[in-house]
Amino acid sequence: xxxxxxxxxTLMIGxxxxxFLIPLIGLGIDVGFLFAVKSKLQAAVDGGALxxxxxxxxxxxxxxxxxxxxxxxxxxxxxxxxxxxxxTHTTAMATNNPNCSGTVVACVYNDPGNANLQHVAFTAxxxxxxxxxxxxxxxxxxxxxxxxxxxxxxxxxxxxxRSGSMNQSSACPNLISAAKIFTGQFAAGRDYIGAVxxxxxxxxxxxxxxxxxxxxxxxxxxxxxxxxxxxIQCNGGTGTPEAxxxxxxxxxxxxxxxxxxxxxxxxxxxxxxMVFNWWDSANNVAGxxxxxxxxxxxxxxxxxxxxxxxxxxxxxxxxxxxxSTAYNNVPKGIVASMYSYDPWQGFGFYLAFNPWQAGVxxxxxxxxxxxxxxxxxxxxxxxxxxxxxxAWTPLQDVYGNQMNPATNPFQGSxxxxxxxxxxxxxxxxxxxxxxxxxxxxxxxxxxxxxAYQVRTNNNLPAYVFGIGLGGNCTPSCTAANRTGDPPxxxxxxxxxxxxxxxxxxxxxxxxxxxxxxxxxxxxxxPQGTFIFSYNKQQLVQAFLSISSQVLRLSx
Numbered sequence: 001x002x003x004x005x006x007x008x009x010t011l012m013i014g015x016x017x018x019x020f021l022i023p024l025i026g027l028g029i030d031v032g033f034l035f036a037v038k039s040k041l042q043a044a045v046d047g048g049a050l051x052x053x054x055x056x057x058x059x060x061x062x063x064x065x066x067x068x069x070x071x072x073x074x075x076x077x078x079x080x081x082x083x084x085x086x087x088t089h090t091t092a093m094a095t096n097n098p099n100c101s102g103t104v105v106a107c108v109y110n111d112p113g114n115a116n117l118q119h120v121a122f123t124a125x126x127x128x129x130x131x132x133x134x135x136x137x138x139x140x141x142x143x144x145x146x147x148x149x150x151x152x153x154x155x156x157x158x159x160x161x162r163s164g165s166m167n168q169s170s171a172c173p174n175l176i177s178a179a180k181i182f183t184g185q186f187a188a189g190r191d192y193i194g195a196v197x198x199x200x201x202x203x204x205x206x207x208x209x210x211x212x213x214x215x216x217x218x219x220x221x222x223x224x225x226x227x228x229x230x231x232i233q234c235n236g237g238t239g240t241p242e243a244x245x246x247x248x249x250x251x252x253x254x255x256x257x258x259x260x261x262x263x264x265x266x267x268x269x270x271x272x273x274m275v276f277n278w279w280d281s282a283n284n285v286a287g288x289x290x291x292x293x294x295x296x297x298x299x300x301x302x303x304x305x306x307x308x309x310x311x312x313x314x315x316x317x318x319x320x321x322x323x324s325t326a327y328n329n330v331p332k333g334i335v336a337s338m339y340s341y342d343p344w345q346g347f348g349f350y351l352a353f354n355p356w357q358a359g360v361x362x363x364x365x366x367x368x369x370x371x372x373x374x375x376x377x378x379x380x381x382x383x384x385x386x387x388x389x390x391a392w393t394p395l396q397d398v399y400g401n402q403m404n405p406a407t408n409p410f411q412g413s414x415x416x417x418x419x420x421x422x423x424x425x426x427x428x429x430x431x432x433x434x435x436x437x438x439x440x441x442x443x444x445x446x447x448x449x450x451a452y453q454v455r456t457n458n459n460l461p462a463y464v465f466g467i468g469l470g471g472n473c474t475p476s477c478t479a480a481n482r483t484g485d486p487p488x489x490x491x492x493x494x495x496x497x498x499x500x501x502x503x504x505x506x507x508x509x510x511x512x513x514x515x516x517x518x519x520x521x522x523x524x525x526p527q528g529t530f531i532f533s534y535n536k537q538q539l540v541q542a543f544l545s546i547s548s549q550v551l552r553l554s555x
Contacts, residue, residue, distance in 0.1 A: 034141055037086050037128050042145040044081035048093075049122040049149035051076040052106045053555055056118060056151055057187040058222070065187055066108045073106040073122050081124070088143075091126040095146075116153040116259040118190070122146070152260045152554045154186055155208050157247035158195040159240075159265035160232065161469075166268055167234035169471055174536035175266065177219070178543040179229050182264070184220030185547040188213045192259070194250050195229065198243035199236030200273045200339040201355040201366035205229065207323075208254045236366060237339035239273035240265070241443070242354075244450040244464075245327060245399035252324035252460055260554045261462040262528070263454060264546055265495075266539075268469035270485050271447040272440065273339040274397045275354060277331060278390070279313055283420035286313070286334060292389040293375035301375065307334075316372050320356045326457065330356075330398045336369055338393065340439050342485055347432045349387055349439075351378045387435055392417055392425030393442070401450040403442030408520050410448040410491060411441040444491060451495035455525040463526040465549065466492045467542045471535035489532065490519045496528035497521050504531050504545065 055072035059065040077093055096102075099109035099121070111117035125144040158179055166172050183193050192208035195216055205228040206215045217227030244263060251261050278287035286307035288294055293301060297314050300306025307313065310333065319332030336351040351373070352366040369378055377389045395403050395416065403426055404414050415438045416424040426442050428435050451464045468487030489502075489510040499521045502508035509532050513519035521527070529549050533542040 033086070034128055034143060037088060037126065038143050038145065040085065041081055041124060041126060041143055042147070044077045045122055045124050045145040045147045046149075047080055048073040048077040048124075049106070049120050049147040050555060052108070052120040052122060053118070053149040053151040054551060056108070056120075056190070057185055057551065058220075059187070062189055065190070069108050069120060070105040073120070077122075077124060081126075085126075086128070088126040088128055091124065093122070093124045095121050095123040097121045111150070114258040116256050118151045118153075120149045120151070122149070149555060152258070153190050153192070153256070154550060154554055155192040155251055155254050155256050155259045155261045156186070156194070156550065157208060157250050157263050158182065158193070159243045159247045159263055160195060160197040161199075161238060161240075161265075161267040161269070162197040162232050162234040162236075163199045163238045163267075163269060164235050165238075166469075169268070169536065171268060171469060171471070171536040171539070172232065172234040174539045175234075175469075176229050176232055178266075178539040180217045180219040180224070180227075181540055182543040182547050183212055183216050183229075184218040184222075184224075185544070185551065186212070188218075192254055192256070194247075196243055196247050196250075197232050198239050199234070199366065200239050200337045200352050201236070202239060202243045202246045203355045204246060204250070205231075207250045236352075237273040237337075238267065238269050238271050239275070239337060239339070240267060240271035241397055241401040241446045241450040242273070242275050242337070242399065244447075244454060245397075245401065246356075248454045248457070248462065249322050249324050249326050251462055252326035252457070255324070255460065257460055260550065261460055262465060262550060263451075263462060264465045264467070264550075266467040266469065266543075267487055267492075268471075270342065270440075270488060271443050272342060273337050274401070274403075274443055274446060275330070275335065275337050275399070276394050277398050278334045278394070279310065279331075280394070280419065280423065281310070283423055284309065285420060287390055287392045287394070287425065289389060289391040292391075293377070294373060294389055295375045299374075314372055314374075316351075316369055317354055317357050320354070326459075327399045335398060337366060338439075340436055340443070347436045349378075349436075387428050387432075390428055392419070392428055393439065395424060395426055395442075397446060399450070401446040401453070403446045403449075405445060405449045405452075409445045410494060410518060411444050414438055414442045414445065444488070448491060448494050451497075455497060455522070461526055463528045463550075463553070464496050465528040465546045466496045466498075466530045467539070467546065468492050468530065468532045469536065469539060470532065487532070489530075490516055492530045492532075493519055494521070496530040497525050498528055498530045500529075502532065504542075505534065 052069035052073035055068045056065045058068040094103045095107045097107035100107035107121040123146040127140045129140045193212035194208035195205040217229045288302045290303045296306035296312045313333040317335045320330040341348040351369045415427040417427045470486045499513045501512040513521045531542045
């Protein structure tokens with residue numbers, strides 16, 4: 001009898017507990033459903049904010065850029081959180097942010113602590129019908145999500161190779177088109193874009209400027225315009241170290257550490273040109289051979305007692321004032337670009353003025369030393385056999401790029417000669433081929449060192465991105481029919497500090513940096529990207545890939 005009563009009580013308690021258990025189970029179902037909607041809503045809002053931040057590059061005015069950002073936020077959100085999703089309704093994109101007046105789709109505003117950082121605040125809400133919570137009088141629940149995406153302004157200097165091989169391969173027009181498409185990806189009025197082009201000298205087309213579309217030219221879906229980029233003419237050598245230094249000097253002058261600072265350089269070959277000062281001011285000696293016929297300002301050769309003071313030096317160039325504290329000013333005197341022929345041209349050298357010398361550059365090209373170097377072998381611009389006028393070359397160029405760096409030299413140590421005291425110089429002894437080989441190693445080292453200095457500058461470390469252009473020399477080309485040497489993959493990996501293998505070509509052209517014995521990258525330095533373009537037709541895609549990488553980094 002007692003057991004029957006216990007069973008009755010159990011049944012009664014179980015029945016009564018269902019009154020509470022069913023709503024609790026239903027509440028769990030409703031909460032799970034709300035969580036699924038919330039997750040989907042948050043993902044759509046996050047994507048919308050990021051799309052808006054990227055869209056800030058579209059438009060020539062701040063107002064048009066903000067309108068573009070709001071339109072992209074709305075379109076992205078609608079595509080990823082469609083109307084009626086999971087039975088939701090009354091969905092709204094309405095951001096009420098104190099940094100914007102009124103309620104807007106997406107609020108775009110500057111960071112109060114960094115004028116070069118923009119925020120995009122984006123909020124959305126939706127109503128979710130309940131199932132079991134209706135028992136408690138809740139017919140629906142409002143779910144909301146917010147996101148804040150940021151975009152740093154970009155300060156970029158393009159460093160564009162306009163050497164003779166670019167002209168011989170007819171790649172100059174492709175380069176101009178690709179560079180204008182690159183500028184078209186950034187936000188006029190906010191981003192700062194400038195450009196230098198280089199051969200055996202470097203020409204500054206523009207310092208970084210917010211009206212780069214007008215100054216440099218651009219091309220994008222909104223239109224196209226001509227500018228300085230359209231004036232590029234291709235001829236001469238490949239003076240990469242100087243070009244990188246001049247470009248970085250412009251970044252340092254602009255001096256916006258809160259922005260994303262970067263250099264994007266393109267080349268179709270190997271560097272072969274550097275700018276030197278053949279006056280050793282520490283020891284008051286000139287780097288001329290005793291047999292040189294070169295005459296100083298007093299018409300004396302070095303064997304005749306000339307070249308014995310700064311005042312006696314002829315002005316091969318009149319000097320150049322650097323625009324920032326990143327580099328020392330280039331002195332006037334026996335300073336010039338030294339261009340070494342590539343092997344397929346036949347070993348040899350010549351010296352040339354730099355285009356930054358006032359009045360020299362009229363078509364982006366250097367002019368060979370002539371009247372300002374009387375008696376020298378390179379009179380008229382040709383030095384095709386050996387370098388009998390020069391005794392040595394300094395181990396660094398006028399910008400401090402090292403031909404024999406103490407740490408991780410790309411080509412190993414170069415051959416040096418002892419000077420006065422403990423000073424060492426680059427050796428120019430031996431045959432023309434021996435001279436060329438030693439100098440070539442030094443130029444490659446200095447090019448790598450130029451990029452290293454950009455990435456490690458304490459005041460303004462910057463990213464380096466690189467594009468290598470092929471197509472001038474195929475695997476079957478010979479010394480008789482080729483017009484250039486392709487870029488060195490490992491050198492450009494090192495310059496960009498890119499540890500990755502080739503991610504852009506099939507089959508890949510090169511392996512990861514860690515698997516290549518002469519490659520090295522640095523974990524504590526800005527990591528850029530190197531892209532190899534097989535031919536000039538692929539240049540546009542390569543430039544777009546770099547701009548996409550930069551814009552991703554800016555968020």
